[in-house]
Amino acid sequence: MSKLKIPSLSTWPTTLEEATLIQTKLRNQVITEDRLGDIHYVAGVDVGFKDNYTITQAAVAVLSFPDLQLVDSAITTLPTCFPYIPGFLSFREIPGILQALEKLTITPDLIICDGQGIAHPRRFGIACHLGVLIDVPTIGVAKSILVGKHTELPPEKGQWVELKDRGEIIGAVVRSRTNVKPLYVSVGHRISLATARDYVFKCLTKYRLPETTRLADKLSRVIVNNPLFEQ
DNA sequence: GCGACAG
DNA sequence: ATCTTGTCGC
Numbered sequence A: 001m002s003k004l005k006i007p008s009l010s011t012w013p014t015t016l017e018e019a020t021l022i023q024t025k026l027r028n029q030v031i032t033e034d035r036l037g038d039i040h041y042v043a044g045v046d047v048g049f050k051d052n053y054t055i056t057q058a059a060v061a062v063l064s065f066p067d068l069q070l071v072d073s074a075i076t077t078l079p080t081c082f083p084y085i086p087g088f089l090s091f092r093e094i095p096g097i098l099q100a101l102e103k104l105t106i107t108p109d110l111i112i113c114d115g116q117g118i119a120h121p122r123r124f125g126i127a128c129h130l131g132v133l134i135d136v137p138t139i140g141v142a143k144s145i146l147v148g149k150h151t152e153l154p155p156e157k158g159q160w161v162e163l164k165d166r167g168e169i170i171g172a173v174v175r176s177r178t179n180v181k182p183l184y185v186s187v188g189h190r191i192s193l194a195t196a197r198d199y200v201f202k203c204l205t206k207y208r209l210p211e212t213t214r215l216a217d218k219l220s221r222v223i224v225n226n227p228l229f230e231q
Numbered sequence B: 001g002c003g004a005c006a007g
Numbered sequence C: 001a002t003c004t005t006g007t008c009g010c
Helices: A016-029 A089-101 A126-134 A193-202 A211-220
Strands: A041-050 A055-064 A070-079 A110-114 A138-142 A160-165 A168-174 A183-189
Touching: A016 A126, A041 A070, A041 A089, A041 A211, A055 A089, A055 A211, A070 A089, A070 A211, A089 A126, A110 A126, A110 A193, A110 A211, A126 A138, A126 A183, A138 A193, A160 A183, A168 A193, A183 A193
Parallel strands: A041 A110, A110 A138
Antiparallel strands: A041 A055, A055 A070, A138 A183, A160 A168, A168 A183
């Protein structure tokens, strides 16, 4: 087993009121400065759904860094416990992600999440929530915007511009491939925006998405039985 | 009140 | 997120 300390979710919100309280309380624990050590393993996490969204399948892919080779992975299945509501994605996806992380053998030094970090209406997207819960550096990499605006982004791979909201720089709009829709990178926990951007670029190969999320996404779609004795 | 709205 | 085949372009 890995050295990750996975908290028990005996209590999980049911209403938006409870969820909002949790977000506004935990947002103060987010660290937006670099508090990471050497990065040897980077993980990607993602979730998919089955049976008309009633079943959540979460997956984690751990890659060696910087060579980006798959060295560990985990898939888990569980009942979906929260609806998708913009601004509250973490309450739908984190239970499964934690369950998948528990099954890892290798401890990731950095986790890249599918969704926003600080680039959130209350500055507490899924990457922040996961990072604070397990106290691991996290980065949010989303495929579309939740909040914020930005100037035009040049079409060449490597270009980026700031994502701003209410006078704050909340993330970076990144061109991960020439002539392809950009990625929205934001701080999750224990990392600065510049460093987060840096790691996202280092995790890119020839596709729009970082290898971490590509592999996690692939695993979240794998068809598996759900033998209870394995979870 | 009218849109916008991660996955 | 998910439903879905071939097809256009680098």
